[in-house]
Amino acid sequence: MPTSPTDDAADEGTPPFTEEYGVEHFKPTGTLFVLALFVATLVLLWASVFVILLSRGSL
Amino acid sequence: MSDALDESVGDAPVDDQLTMGIDPWERNWMKLTIALLVGFFAAVTVAGFAAGFQLPGAEARVDPRTVAIEGPWANPGVTDLGNGNFEAYVLAQVWSFSPREITLPVGAEIDIYITSSDLQHGLKITDTNVNIMVVPGQVSKVSYTFDEVGEFPYICHEYCGSGHAAMFGTVTVVSEADYAALADGGGDAETEGTDESAAEEGDA
Amino acid sequence: MTITERTTSTAGSRRYELTQWERRFIGGHVLIAIIALGIGSLIGPLQALEYSNVDLYQYLEPILQSYYQGLTLHGVLNALVWTTFFIVGFTTFTTIVGLRRPLSHPKINLAGFITMIVGLLMAAVPMLLDQATVLYTFYPPLEASWAFYTGLTLVVVGSWIEGLGFYLTLRAWRQENRGVRSPFIALGGVINAAMWQIATLGIAVEMLTMLIPWSLGLTDGTDPSLARTYFWFTGHPLVYFWLLPAYVSWYGMLPKQAGGKLFSDSLARLAFWMFLIVSVPVGFHHQFVDPGVPQIWKWIHAALTYSVFFPSMITAFTVIASLEYAARQRGGRGLIGWVRALPWTDPSVTAQLLAGILFMFGGIGGLTNASYNINLVIHNTAWVPGHFHLTVATAVTLSFIGITYWMVPHLTGRQLWGRRIALIQAWSWFVGMVIFSNAMHMLGLLGAPRRTPLGEAPYVPDEWNGHLLRVSIGGTILLFSVILYLVVMYKTVRGPKVAAEDVPEVPIAESLRHPQLTPVWLDRFKPWLIAAAVLLVLAYGPPLVDQLINLDYNAPGTDFVPW
Numbered sequence: 041m042p043t044s045p046t047d048d049a050a051d052e053g054t055p056p057f058t059e060e061y062g063v064e065h066f067k068p069t070g071t072l073f074v075l076a077l078f079v080a081t082l083v084l085l086w087a088s089v090f091v092i093l094l095s096r097g098s099l
Numbered sequence: 100m101s102d103a104l105d106e107s108v109g110d111a112p113v114d115d116q117l118t119m120g121i122d123p124w125e126r127n128w129m130k131l132t133i134a135l136l137v138g139f140f141a142a143v144t145v146a147g148f149a150a151g152f153q154l155p156g157a158e159a160r161v162d163p164r165t166v167a168i169e170g171p172w173a174n175p176g177v178t179d180l181g182n183g184n185f186e187a188y189v190l191a192q193v194w195s196f197s198p199r200e201i202t203l204p205v206g207a208e209i210d211i212y213i214t215s216s217d218l219q220h221g222l223k224i225t226d227t228n229v230n231i232m233v234v235p236g237q238v239s240k241v242s243y244t245f246d247e248v249g250e251f252p253y254i255c256h257e258y259c260g261s262g263h264a265a266m267f268g269t270v271t272v273v274s275e276a277d278y279a280a281l282a283d284g285g286g287d288a289e290t291e292g293t294d295e296s297a298a299e300e301g302d303a
Numbered sequence: 304m305t306i307t308e309r310t311t312s313t314a315g316s317r318r319y320e321l322t323q324w325e326r327r328f329i330g331g332h333v334l335i336a337i338i339a340l341g342i343g344s345l346i347g348p349l350q351a352l353e354y355s356n357v358d359l360y361q362y363l364e365p366i367l368q369s370y371y372q373g374l375t376l377h378g379v380l381n382a383l384v385w386t387t388f389f390i391v392g393f394t395t396f397t398t399i400v401g402l403r404r405p406l407s408h409p410k411i412n413l414a415g416f417i418t419m420i421v422g423l424l425m426a427a428v429p430m431l432l433d434q435a436t437v438l439y440t441f442y443p444p445l446e447a448s449w450a451f452y453t454g455l456t457l458v459v460v461g462s463w464i465e466g467l468g469f470y471l472t473l474r475a476w477r478q479e480n481r482g483v484r485s486p487f488i489a490l491g492g493v494i495n496a497a498m499w500q501i502a503t504l505g506i507a508v509e510m511l512t513m514l515i516p517w518s519l520g521l522t523d524g525t526d527p528s529l530a531r532t533y534f535w536f537t538g539h540p541l542v543y544f545w546l547l548p549a550y551v552s553w554y555g556m557l558p559k560q561a562g563g564k565l566f567s568d569s570l571a572r573l574a575f576w577m578f579l580i581v582s583v584p585v586g587f588h589h590q591f592v593d594p595g596v597p598q599i600w601k602w603i604h605a606a607l608t609y610s611v612f613f614p615s616m617i618t619a620f621t622v623i624a625s626l627e628y629a630a631r632q633r634g635g636r637g638l639i640g641w642v643r644a645l646p647w648t649d650p651s652v653t654a655q656l657l658a659g660i661l662f663m664f665g666g667i668g669g670l671t672n673a674s675y676n677i678n679l680v681i682h683n684t685a686w687v688p689g690h691f692h693l694t695v696a697t698a699v700t701l702s703f704i705g706i707t708y709w710m711v712p713h714l715t716g717r718q719l720w721g722r723r724i725a726l727i728q729a730w731s732w733f734v735g736m737v738i739f740s741n742a743m744h745m746l747g748l749l750g751a752p753r754r755t756p757l758g759e760a761p762y763v764p765d766e767w768n769g770h771l772l773r774v775s776i777g778g779t780i781l782l783f784s785v786i787l788y789l790v791v792m793y794k795t796v797r798g799p800k801v802a803a804e805d806v807p808e809v810p811i812a813e814s815l816r817h818p819q820l821t822p823v824w825l826d827r828f829k830p831w832l833i834a835a836a837v838l839l840v841l842a843y844g845p846p847l848v849d850q851l852i853n854l855d856y857n858a859p860g861t862d863f864v865p866w
Contacts, residue, residue, distance in 0.1 A: 066631075066815065068124060068566070068624040073638045075128065075620060079135070082667045086139060089671050090146075092748065093680050096228045098151030099242050117822040119569035125620050132616040136609045143675040144602070152676045154591050156598040163858045164524075193865055217861045219442045219527055221683050225750035228679045230592050234527050235444060235858040237594035252762045256683035256752035258438050260445075260865025261369065264760040 155231050155241055158212070163235035167192070167216040177201050177209075179282075185209040191220040191233045194262030196253065201270045204278035208244045221257035224270060232257065245272045318809070319403040325395075326714045328409075332392025332416065333711065335423070336385050337792055340700070343380030344785040346373045351739065351778020354771040356758035368433045370756040371866050376430055378439030382695060384423060387458060389703050390548045391419070391465050394492035396710065397551060398469050400809050401489030407475040408468055415464030422457025425450050436866040438754065440534060441514070443525035444860025449518035456510045459503050466496035484818040484826050487571060488555040488811060494575045495547040497828070498540060501835060502583050505536025513856070524859040528595035529850045535586035536843065543582040543611075545695050547575065549702040553622045553655065559812035560652050560709075561645055563629025566621045568814035572825040574614035574621075580835040581611040584842030591678040600846045601675070607842060608673040615666055622659065628815070650725035654705030657733040658698045661740075665693030668744070683754075686747025689740045697736050701729065704788060709807040711795055718801050720794035728787035731780055739777025742770040 121129075146152040166172050171188040175197040178186045185207050190197045192215065203209060213222060213233050220233040224243070231239045245251070255266035273281070321329075346367075349359050353370055360367055367373050395412065399405060406412050429435040429448035437445040441452070473485065473493045509530055516522045554571040558564055565571060587604035590596050627641055635644025646652050668690040671677055681687065712719050719725060747753075749767055757763055757771060824830060 066566075066624075066628050068122070068620075068627050070627040070630075070635075070638055070641045071620060071624040072124060074623055078619065078663055079131070081663075082670070083135070085667050086671050086674070086677075089677055089680055089748075090142065090674070093152060093228065093677050094146065096226060096680070097244060097246055099153055099228055099244075117820055119573070119822060119825075120567070120816045120820060121570065122567065122624070125567065125570065125617075125624070128620045129613075129617065132613060136612060139670075139674060140606065140609055143605075143677060147598075147602070147676045152679070154598055154601055154676055154679065155594060156601075157595055160595075160853065160855070193861060218444055218865065221752070223683065223750065223752065228676075230679045230682050232531075232590075232593050232683075234531070234594055235860075236526065236855065237528050239594040252750075254750070254752050254762060256755070257442070258371065258374075258445075258754040260861075261371070263371075264755050264757070267760075267762045 152228065155239060157237075158240040159238040160236055161214055161238055163214070163216050166190070166214055166235075171212070172214060172216075177203075183207055187211045189213040189222070191215040191222065191255070191266075193217055193260050194255075194266040196222070196255070196266065196268040199268045201268065202278070202281060203245055203270065203272050204275045205245060205248050205272055206275070207272070208242065210240065210242045213239045213241075218259045219257050220255050220259050220266070222253050223256050224251050224253045226251055229253070245270070248272050248274060317403070319400055321399065321714070322405070324409070325399055325405065328413070328416070329392045329396050330711075330714045332388050332395065333707065333714070335420070336389035336392065336703075337707070337789075339380040339384035339388065341785070341789050343377050343385060345782070346377040347381075348778045348782040349373055350377065350756075351775050351781075353756050353758045355775040357775065358758070369436065369866060371438070372430075372433050372436045374754065375436050375438050379426070379430060381700075382439050383455070383458070385703075386545050386695070386699065387462055388419065388423075390495070390544065391416075391462055393548050393551075393703070393706065393710075394469060394496060395465070397488040397492045397555075398472050401486040401492075401555075401811070402472065402476040403486075404472070404476055404479075406468055407472040411471070412465050412468035415461045415466075415468065417461070418464060419458050419461030422454045422459075422461060424454070425457060426454025429454075433866070440538070442534070443514060443517070443527050443530045444858045445865065446518060446860050449515060452510050452514045452518055456507065456515070459507065463500060463503070466500055469493050469496050484821055486811075487565075487568065487814075487818065488551055490572065490826070491547060491551040491555065491575050494579050495544060495551075497832065498547070498579045498582055498835075499544045501839070502537050502540030502544060505533045505538075505586070509533035517856075522856050524856045526850075526854055526856050527858050528593065529854060531590055531593060532586070532596070532847065532850055535589040536583070537586075538589055539586045539608075540582040542691075542695065543578050545699045547578060549655075549658070549699050550574070550618055552702060552706055553618070553659065554625070555812050556706075556810045557622070557652065557655050557812070558625040558629055559810040560649065561626055561629035562633050563625055563812075565812045565814040566624040566628060568816055568818045569821045569825060570617050570621050571814075572821060574617045576825065576831045577614040577617075578611070579831050580838055581607060581614075583835065584838045585611060585673075586843075587846075588673045588678070591675065592682050595850065596846060604842060605673060605675040607838070609670075612666070612670055612673070619663070619666075625812070626656075648722075648726070650719070650722055650729055651705045651708040653726055654708065654729040654732075655702045657729055658701035658705065661693045661701075661733065661736060662698035664740075665690060665698055668693065681747050683752060684747035685743045685751040685753050685757075687753050689743030689747060692736060692740050692743070697732070697740075701732055704732075705729070707792065709810065711792060712807050713809060715796050716800045716803075716806055717795055717798045718805060719791070719807070720798050721791050724787055725791050728784050728791060731784040731787065735777045735780030735784055737777075738773050739781060742773035742777060746770045746774070 167190060172190045175188050175190040180186055183206055185203060187201060187209055189211055191213060214237065215233045215235040217235060222233055223230045227243055229241050229243050231241050233239055249272055251270040253268045253270060255263060350370065350373065352359060360370060429451045435447035435451035437447045441447060470493060473489060513525055513530055517525055554565055585604050585608040587596055587601050588608045591601050626645060630641040630644040633644045635641030645656065672681065672690060708719055708725055746767060751757060751767055
């Protein structure tokens with residue numbers, strides 16, 4: 041059961057301003073996967089327009 | 100105003116101990132983002148400042164009220180400077196470009212100076228990197244080397260009133276031989292038959 | 304009272320109930336916004352069909368005289384009126400509900416709203432009379448009626464006045480809550496208002512020193528190059544003025560709607576502060592091929608534009624991670640399968656998720672546009688409206704639509720009518736926009752100009768035809784989607800009032816890490832405002848001074864009305 045800042049544990053004297061107070065640890069693996077796809081798409085699309093620029097000849 | 104806003108925040112306790120608590124993977128993401136942005140920006144900077152793929156800059160100012168009457172745009176057209184170098188003064192007006200046609204030999208390097216005597220226009224030559232705004236009061240200069248034979252429309256891409264959709268011209272790039280034939284005032288350069296005779300003339 | 308007690312009492316269940324005045328006041332903004340969106344979006348398909356040479360304009364005289372008049376209305380109503388009125392209304396809402404207190408000076412906000420309405424009416428008349436067919440960029444020397452310029456100026460001034468009301472309310476809250484972090488949804492709105500204040504200086508100067516005097520006959524001409532610089536000073540941060548309220552929802556509300564929490568309170572705030580400083584000093588990326596601006600300044604603005612991409616990348620991670628957290632709470636599993644566990648049956652959530660998906664492509668296109676010389680490939684081509692229909696017309700508009708799916712019921716004390724229809728609306732917007740926008744991007748790469756009725760253009764080659772057709776198809780699907788939206792909204796507000804417990808609650812997300820742990824420099828305006836001013840002076844000072852020294856109002860335009 042994730043803790044929340046309003047939990048009783050906090051009121052029981054755990055000092056509030058520490059790194060551990062009310063912090064939930066969650067590793068966003070799905071986010072990393074989605075963003076990997078995003079970055080791949082970004083690089084591919086950006087590069088293809090850059091290539092079009094280069095292929096149209098210098099001024 | 101901002102002082103008043105900030106005063107009302109007051110002092111947060113244990114200020115020095117507060118960190119942003121950034122997830123390590125998000126921190127990596129931020130670094131990756133910066134690396135990507137730096138990489139892309141370096142690539143376009145090199146292409147722009149060292150490889151000739153440069154944007155137009157500030158060229159000169161003119162008076163749009165007289166530009167069509169006196170000065171180079173009073174007689175718009177293309178000048179052959181020799182050695183494959185050309186210069187064009189193009190005037191944009193509602194709703195046409197003058198000249199409406201530009202014919203060049205393949206390999207021609209052309210400097211185009213364009214301005215408007217009335218509204219803002221744009222000029223983009225299809226399949227090239229010539230893309231420029233045409234602003235009354237300003238001279239737009241763009242240079243290009245036409246390495247391929249073909250027809251390249253130049254289209255107005257800034258709204259300039261009801262005739263905007265019809266405002267375009269054409270750059271026709273022909274072989275050197277065909278261009279020479281045209282320059283000599285001889286016949287149709289479009290037909291296949293003239294190639295031989297034009298080549299003979301060129302050899303002579 | 305200890306900090307712990309104070310902060311725990313500000314979190315969680317204690318809710319603010321809007322008064323009837325507040326509901327009507329906010330509702331008034333939203334109503335005007337939706338009407339503007341309705342009219343503006345019904346015109347869009349006329350343009351899309353024109354690309355296939357289907358001319359519906361002939362049946363619409365004397366309401367619409369031309370493609371260009373329609374395009375002006377479409378742009379002004381959608382990009383300026385729908386957005387500004389919704390944003391000011393939504394910010395009023397998040398200020399009150401986020402801070403859990405009424406506006407400190409409601410008469411100021413009301414005065415601002417009245418000013419906006421007067422301005423809107425003033426600008427609407429010439430637009431409808433075909434006396435302001437100058438598109439939403441109104442580049443001189445195209446000359447519109449003085450009432451058009453003055454009306455738009457008043458809309459902006461009205462938004463400043465309401466912005467003042469937001470600052471004063473936040474200030475009052477801070478005095479009452481010393482040491483407590485400003486609630487995120489309220490803070491985000493006030494940061495956006497501050498950024499807007501700075502951003503609008505450009506068009507304010509353009510209107511007051513050039514366009515209004517000229518259209519009143521007090522000067523003979525304009526300096527179009529300088530006008531472009533003024534316009535785009537505002538024109539770029541304008542898009543962040545649009546985007547930031549959507550981000551307020553994505554960070555501060557959507558995680559709650561999805562059943563989760565905000566992944567990082569600190570980074571949400573940092574993103575907003577970064578927008579405050581880097582949204583404005585970037586305008587030359589809209590002027591990359593302008594004749595009056597030196598290349599070095601274009602390059603500097605390109606670098607700054609790259610840096611404003613950074614807070615959006617932070618947003619991507621933080622928002623997606625917040626959604627993933629929610630999905631896994633709901634039982635979602637797998638590397639990508641978790642996406643299905645999000646509440647796709649909720650039209651507000653679906654609309655915002657779809658908006659976010661298309662925004663990823665909009666962002667990629669935006670980065671491409673900003674990439675200095677790459678702009679040569681696409682400037683003023685159909686690619687550009689392809690890009691901004693993904694951003695303002697989807698990321699922003701579809702998100703705002705999603706917000707109305709709970710906010711309008713909340714404001715009116717009713718339930719959303721036609722949940723399934725609302726879902727179809729969101730999905731059809733997505734599908735229509737994918738088809739429309741992709742076709743426009745392809746047309747742009749092929750060289751098709753923007754702002755042009757391509758159906759009648761003589762230079763259209765055969766290879767454009769397939770894409771032109773897809774634009775028409777996409778536009779038709781979007782027409783269907785808009786009609787669904789208007790029906791859902793109409794039926795919702797005309798429906799019966801329901802019991803209080805059946806009215807949608809305001810979704811306010813908690814964060815994984817308590818906001819009180821966020822460093823205080825992410826809750827102070829002064830350092831960020833100073834940084835914003837410094838960057839602005841560095842990025843715009845020298846080139847603007849140069850253009851002002853060479854100021855010459857020598858461009859009178861045409862001596863006939865060109866449209």
